[in-house]
Amino acid sequence: MPIRPPEHHDxxxxxxxxxxxxxxxxxxxxxxxMSDIIAEAGVSAGTVYRYFPSKAELTIAAAQSVFMPxxxxxxxxxxxxxxxxxxxxxxxxxxxxVTRADAGPLRxxxxxxxxxxxxxxxxxxxxxxxEVYDGIRGDIRTLVARWQDAGHLAADADVDALTxxxxxxxxxxxxxxxxxxxxxxxxxxxxxxxxxxx
Amino acid sequence: MPIRPPEHHDxxxxxxxxxxxxxxxxxxxxxxxMSDIIAEAGVSAGTVYRYFPSKAELTIAAAQSVFMPxxxxxxxxxxxxxxxxxxxxxxxxxxxxVTRADAGPLRxxxxxxxxxxxxxxxxxxxxxxxEVYDGIRGDIRTLVARWQDAGHLAADADVDALTxxxxxxxxxxxxxxxxxxxxxxxxxxxxxxxxxxx
Amino acid sequence: MPIRPPEHHDxxxxxxxxxxxxxxxxxxxxxxxMSDIIAEAGVSAGTVYRYFPSKAELTIAAAQSVFMPxxxxxxxxxxxxxxxxxxxxxxxxxxxxVTRADAGPLRxxxxxxxxxxxxxxxxxxxxxxxEVYDGIRGDIRTLVARWQDAGHLAADADVDALTxxxxxxxxxxxxxxxxxxxxxxxxxxxxxxxxxxx
Amino acid sequence: MPIRPPEHHDxxxxxxxxxxxxxxxxxxxxxxxMSDIIAEAGVSAGTVYRYFPSKAELTIAAAQSVFMPxxxxxxxxxxxxxxxxxxxxxxxxxxxxVTRADAGPLRxxxxxxxxxxxxxxxxxxxxxxxEVYDGIRGDIRTLVARWQDAGHLAADADVDALTxxxxxxxxxxxxxxxxxxxxxxxxxxxxxxxxxxx
DNA sequence: GATGAATGAGGTTTCATTCAT
DNA sequence: GATGAATGAAACCTCATTCAT
Numbered sequence: 166m167p168i169r170p171p172e173h174h175d176x177x178x179x180x181x182x183x184x185x186x187x188x189x190x191x192x193x194x195x196x197x198x199m200s201d202i203i204a205e206a207g208v209s210a211g212t213v214y215r216y217f218p219s220k221a222e223l224t225i226a227a228a229q230s231v232f233m234p235x236x237x238x239x240x241x242x243x244x245x246x247x248x249x250x251x252x253x254x255x256x257x258x259x260x261x262x263v264t265r266a267d268a269g270p271l272r273x274x275x276x277x278x279x280x281x282x283x284x285x286x287x288x289x290x291x292x293x294x295x296e297v298y299d300g301i302r303g304d305i306r307t308l309v310a311r312w313q314d315a316g317h318l319a320a321d322a323d324v325d326a327l328t329x330x331x332x333x334x335x336x337x338x339x340x341x342x343x344x345x346x347x348x349x350x351x352x353x354x355x356x357x358x359x360x361x362x363x
Numbered sequence: 364m365p366i367r368p369p370e371h372h373d374x375x376x377x378x379x380x381x382x383x384x385x386x387x388x389x390x391x392x393x394x395x396x397m398s399d400i401i402a403e404a405g406v407s408a409g410t411v412y413r414y415f416p417s418k419a420e421l422t423i424a425a426a427q428s429v430f431m432p433x434x435x436x437x438x439x440x441x442x443x444x445x446x447x448x449x450x451x452x453x454x455x456x457x458x459x460x461v462t463r464a465d466a467g468p469l470r471x472x473x474x475x476x477x478x479x480x481x482x483x484x485x486x487x488x489x490x491x492x493x494e495v496y497d498g499i500r501g502d503i504r505t506l507v508a509r510w511q512d513a514g515h516l517a518a519d520a521d522v523d524a525l526t527x528x529x530x531x532x533x534x535x536x537x538x539x540x541x542x543x544x545x546x547x548x549x550x551x552x553x554x555x556x557x558x559x560x561x
Numbered sequence: 562m563p564i565r566p567p568e569h570h571d572x573x574x575x576x577x578x579x580x581x582x583x584x585x586x587x588x589x590x591x592x593x594x595m596s597d598i599i600a601e602a603g604v605s606a607g608t609v610y611r612y613f614p615s616k617a618e619l620t621i622a623a624a625q626s627v628f629m630p631x632x633x634x635x636x637x638x639x640x641x642x643x644x645x646x647x648x649x650x651x652x653x654x655x656x657x658x659v660t661r662a663d664a665g666p667l668r669x670x671x672x673x674x675x676x677x678x679x680x681x682x683x684x685x686x687x688x689x690x691x692e693v694y695d696g697i698r699g700d701i702r703t704l705v706a707r708w709q710d711a712g713h714l715a716a717d718a719d720v721d722a723l724t725x726x727x728x729x730x731x732x733x734x735x736x737x738x739x740x741x742x743x744x745x746x747x748x749x750x751x752x753x754x755x756x757x758x759x
Numbered sequence: 760m761p762i763r764p765p766e767h768h769d770x771x772x773x774x775x776x777x778x779x780x781x782x783x784x785x786x787x788x789x790x791x792x793m794s795d796i797i798a799e800a801g802v803s804a805g806t807v808y809r810y811f812p813s814k815a816e817l818t819i820a821a822a823q824s825v826f827m828p829x830x831x832x833x834x835x836x837x838x839x840x841x842x843x844x845x846x847x848x849x850x851x852x853x854x855x856x857v858t859r860a861d862a863g864p865l866r867x868x869x870x871x872x873x874x875x876x877x878x879x880x881x882x883x884x885x886x887x888x889x890e891v892y893d894g895i896r897g898d899i900r901t902l903v904a905r906w907q908d909a910g911h912l913a914a915d916a917d918v919d920a921l922t923x924x925x926x927x928x929x930x931x932x933x934x935x936x937x938x939x940x941x942x943x944x945x946x947x948x949x950x951x952x953x954x955x956x957x
Numbered sequence: 958g959a960t961g962a963a964t965g966a967g968g969t970t971t972c973a974t975t976c977a978t
Numbered sequence: 979g980a981t982g983a984a985t986g987a988a989a990c991c992t993c994a995t996t997c998a999t
Contacts, residue, residue, distance in 0.1 A: 169978080169983075177983085193484060195393035199969055209985045214970065275483035282480045284542050285473035286391060295543055318558060326554030329547050333535025340534040341527070344482050345493050349527060356524030360517070361559035397994055407960045408995080418994065569979095589880060591789035595973055605981045606974080616973065671879035678876045680938050681869035682787060691939050714954060722950030725943050729931025736930040737923070740878050741889050745923060752920030756913070757955035763962075763999080771962085793990060803964045808991065 178216045181206045185217075185227050190271045194224050194279055225289050228280045231273055235262055235335075236297045243304040248311040251331055252358030255305070259335050260351040263342060274343045281336075302332050317362060331363070376414045379404045383425045388469045392422050392477050423487050426478045429471055433460055433533075434495045441502040446509040449529055450556030453503070454549050457533055461540065461548075472541045479534075500530050507561075515560065525561065574612045577602045581623045586667045590620050590675050621685050624676045627669055631658055631731075632693045639700040644707040647727055648754030651701070655731050656747045659738065670739045677732075698728050713758060727759070772810045775800045779821050784865045788818050788873055819883050822874045825867055829856055829929075830891045837898040842905040845925055846952030849899070850945050853929050857936065857944075868937045875930075896926050903957075911956065921957065 184206035188197035199220055203210050217223040238258050242249070266273040284291040306328040312318055318327075338350035357363075382404035386395035397418055401408050415421040436456050440447070464471040482489040504526040510516055516525075532552065539545040555561070580602035584593035595616055599606050613619040634654050638645070662669040680687040702724040708714055714723075734746035753759075778800035782791035793814055797804050811817040832852050836843070860867035878885040900922040906912055912921075928951075932944040951957070 173983090193480065196484070198967080200967085210970075211972080211986070212984055215983070218970095220969065275480065278476065278480040278483060281538055281542050282391065282473065282476040285476060286394070291542065298539075298543055322558055323550070323554040326547065326551045327558055329536075329539065329545065329551035330532065330555035333539055333551070334528065334531050335535065336538040337531025337533065337535030338527075340479055340538075341496075341531055344479050344489065345496055347527070349524075350531070353524040353527035356521040357528035360520050360525060361561065363559055396992080398992090401961095408962095409960055409997085410958080412995070413958075589876065592880070594971080596971090599982095606983095607976085607981055608979080610974070611979075671876065674872065674876040674879060677934055677938050678787065678869065678872040681872060682790070687938065694935075694939055718954055719946070719950040722943065722947045723954055725932075725935065725941065725947035726928065726951035729935055729947070730924065730927055731931065732934040733927025733929070733931030734923075736875055736934075737892075737927055740875050740885065741892055743923070745920075746927075749920040749923035752917040753924035756916050756921060757957065759955055767962090792988075794988080804991075805965070805993080806963055809962070814990065 174216075177208075177212070181208065181213055181216050182223070182226055182230065185223050186230065186273070186276075187271060189224075189227050189279070190273050190276050193275075194227075194283060221287070221289065224283070225287075225293070227276070228283070228290055229293055231266075231276050231280060232294060232297050234265065236300050238262055239301050239304040243307050248315045249308060250317075250358055250363070251305065251308040251312055252334075252354050252361075252363050254308055255331060255334055256351045256354035256358070259338055259354070263339070263350075274339060277339060278343060298332075301335075302328060305332050312363075327363075372414075375406075375410070379406065379411055379414050380421075380424055380428065383421050384428065384471070384474075385469060387422075387425050387477070388471050388474050391473075392425075392481060419485070419487065422481070423485075423491075425474070426481070426488055427491055429464075429474050429478060430492060430495050432463065434498050436460055437499050437502040441505055446513045447506065448515075448556055448561070449503065449506040449510055450532075450552045450559070450561050452506055453529060453532055454552035454556075457536060457548055457552075461537070472537060475537060476541060496530075499533075500526060503530050510561070529561065570612075573604075573608070577604065577609055577612050578619070578622055578626065581619050582626065582669070582672075583667060585620075585623050585675075586669050586672050589671075590623075590679060617683070617685065620679070621683075621689070623672075624679070624686055625689055627662075627672050627676060628690060628693050630661065632696050634658055635697050635700040639703050644711045645704060646713075646754055646759070647701065647704040647708055648730075648750050648757075648759050650704055651727060651730055652747045652750035652754070655734055655750070659735070659746075670735060673735060674739060694728075697731075698724060701728050708759075723759075768810075771802075771806070775802065775807055775810050776817070776820055776824065779817050780824065780867070780870075781865060783818075783821050783873070784867050784870050787869075788821075788877060815881070815883065818877070819881075819887070821870070822877070822884055823887055825860075825870050825874060826888060826891050828859065830894050832856055833895050833898040837901050842909045843902060844911075844952055844957070845899065845902040845906055845921075846928075846948045846955070846957050848902055849925060849928055850948035850952075853932060853944055853948070857933070868933060871933060872937060892926075895929075896922060899926050906957070925957065 181202070185197075185202045188201045188205050191197065192201070199210070199213065202223070203213050206213060213223075217226060235258075238261055242254055242258055263274055266277075280290065280294065284294045306324060309318070309324050309327050309331065313320070313322055313324060334354065338354070341347040342350055379400070383395075383400045386399045386403050389395065390399070397408070397411065400421070401411055404411065411421075415424065433456075436459055440452055440456055461472055464475075478488065478492065482492045504522060507516070507522050507525050507529065511518070511520060511522060532555075536548040536551070540548060577598070581593075581598045584597045584601050587593065588597070595606070595609065598619070599609050602609065609619075613622065631654075634657055638650055638654055659670055662673075676686065676690065680690045702720060705714070705720050705723050705727065709716070709718055709720060730750065734750070737743040738746055775796070779791070779796045782795045782799050785791065786795070793804070793807065796817070797807050800807060807817075811820060829852075832855055836848055836852055857868055860871075874884065874888065878888045900918060903912070903918050903921050903925065907914070907916060907918060928948065932947070935941040936944060
């Protein structure tokens with residue numbers, strides 16, 4: 166006989182996770198303290214720890230909610246009917262992602278860089294991140310293979326190697342945008358695709 | 364009349380910076396404490412603070428010594444005589460850099476990701492980093508322009524857009540290598556160059 | 562008109578007390594948290610607090626159930642017909658008690674030491690404990706007096722002083738057994754009694 | 760080149776340990792918080808942790824300083840020339856110890872019970888405690904053997920069993936004194952010695 | 958120049974207890 | 979009666995930094 170409605174738990178969890186994202190995006194995983202998050206969430210310390218057993222777990226949950234959209238976005242795109250030009254697809258998804266990530270008061274894109282850095286040291290973070298990136302890579306490979314099948318690439322092109330290079334473009338453009346402040350990524354990529362036929 | 368020879372100061376500074384790099388590469392900027400660095404350097408706390416006024420300054424110095432090699436490496440390459448294929452140049456510099464960065468007992472490449480994340484929040488870090496990356500970008504643009512002059516690219520190709528895409532490759536491949544463990548950067552770039560004519 | 566049968570209350574109380582003993586014997590009074598006990602009992606926090614108003618009360622109840630058996634065991638023994646050799650009686654009761662206390666999955670004897678330590682600070686614990694020990698002391702005094710009446714001790718022996726020394730043996734042997742792991746207490750006491758005539 | 764005189768470290772350590780003993784004897788190992796000890800010592804938290812790496816280590820050090828005197832006291836006594844009556848020796852040492860332990864504003868004897876309880880769960884405490892008690896036991900055995908050699912005990916007496924019983928007296932009397940408030944240990948042991956010839 | 962003991966604010970986490978449901 | 983989510987004070991411990999020696 167549950168005392169609260171069954172959705173209460175998920176709401177609370179979302180409320181706390183949202184507060185954590187706010188603080189993390191503002192101050193980074195290390196710069197944001199549990200006290201900050203607790204205050205932002207407007208609940209007590211004990212409540213936060215009821216939903217997330219440690220700061221590490223909260224960090225992982227926050228990280229997941231940062232990089233999961235990339236996976237979904239790509240899946241959605243790959244399943245679309247006409248074979249898209251790979252660079253155009255990447256440019257489109259990239260724009261979509263960064264626009265959404267930095268919409269509203271929160272700037273989430275810096276958090277992605279934070280996640281990369283943490284993931285090199287924290288298996289709890291690296292494992293799910295690697296899975297997501299493997300999925301995206303698979304999607305990109307599909308795009309490249311279709312583009313080859315459609316006759317736009319040489320029949321003996323090294324699909325895997327091309328996939329690796331194309332997959333590197335999104336993180337690379339993200340660094341350019343977030344660290345250097347370059348906002349021309351999408352345009353550059355489209356021009357690049359048109360110039361190279363990729 | 365200085366009691367110590369003037370090079371003493373530089374040696375001490377290098378000794379402390381080296382200890383900081385050791386600790387930072389092992390535990391990250393936040394995970395490494397000043398105590399760790401002090402112990403690693405084998406000097407006293409006071410001495411560290413004589414050479415670096417705060418952990419933030421030490422972090423900046425460590426970060427600089429991490430991303431400065433990229434600048435030098437590129438400069439050196441660009442000034443070489445025959446116009447190189449841009450993708451090949453990037454592949455060469457990338458391999459050179461990551462090989463050196465992770466040679467010896469230290470793994471410095473994760474620190475680069477750390478620097479990106481910090482730079483989004485810390486102007487003291489972002490400013491010099493942006494300068495370095497602007498320089499590298501200029502070098503890449505030179506490579507592309509020369510490649511165009513040599514007749515390998517259409518005369519009306521958008522050199523800036525091509526430069527943006529190529530400049531994104533190095534950080535992107537670094538993420539793939541450091542986070543996901545992919546070591547296929549060389550192959551990827553060669554295939555990419557063949558497919559794109561770059 | 563009670564909805565629940567009256568024995569329901571006692572059963573619940575016993576269930577919670579049993580869970581508390583399990584946790585206390587495993588982790589000590591301080592090491593066991595109310596959460597541990599609540600989980601072990603399989604009831605809600607509110608229910609535990611309905612039956613025991615605080616952890617202190619639960620501790621007292623648990624302590625009582627630990628040292629009450631000693632009282633009962635001695636009473637039973639003293640009322641037996643033939644005058645027993647006091648050391649033999651103490652050895653017998655001691656063996657009986659520690660065997661039962663550490664039978665099953667629970668090791669209760671360490672809890673007795675815990676009770677002593679708590680009792681020095683907590684009147685709620687010391688009062689009932691002192692009453693029990695006074696009772697045991699009275700039983701031992703009866704044994705000594707009978708042994709004297711039976712002609713085994715000098716007529717002018719200081720019965721109270723002898724009682725004090727004999728009463729000290731049980732706690733002393735318990736310390737030897739629980740802290741140092743000596744299990745030879747019973748044998749030692751019997752040999753001791755035979756050698757000294759006590 | 761030490762900045763402070765070499766004895767400074769030992770003084771500070773003693774100062775902190777003394778504060779810890781004050782708090783522990785007042786509130787017990789669990790009841791005393793590190794904050795209490797820090798305030799009592801009149802130093803900062805960091806300083807306490809410079810000398811004792813954790814509360815557990817401070818607890819062990821405090822415990823050691825509680826039970827080490829018993830070892831020294833006994834050693835001193837055993838090495839005295841004329842063969843003493845074992846019960847008299849134990850009575851003497853016991854009185855000496857409890858008098859000193861509870862002299863001044865601190866009541867240390869309850870801490871001994873606390874140490875026993877902790878030692879059943881904490882190896883860091885049990886190991887040194889067992890060594891001390893083994894030493895004391897050896898001393899008592901020496902006393903018994905000498906008493907036997909002096910012709911006061913039958914030649915075939917079970918020295919080990921007698922030792923076990925006698926060794927149990929001190930902890931037992933301590934419980935009686937500390938928990939129940941009985942102060943008749945001296946009388947009890949003299950009567951016990953007269954009745955048993957020990 | 959160099960030392961390293963000292964600082965103390967602030968970090969994460971736990972816990973006995975309550976009370977709306 | 980029973981539930982269990984929520985509380986928030988307080989626990990232990992760390993760390994960048996300073997300054998008397």
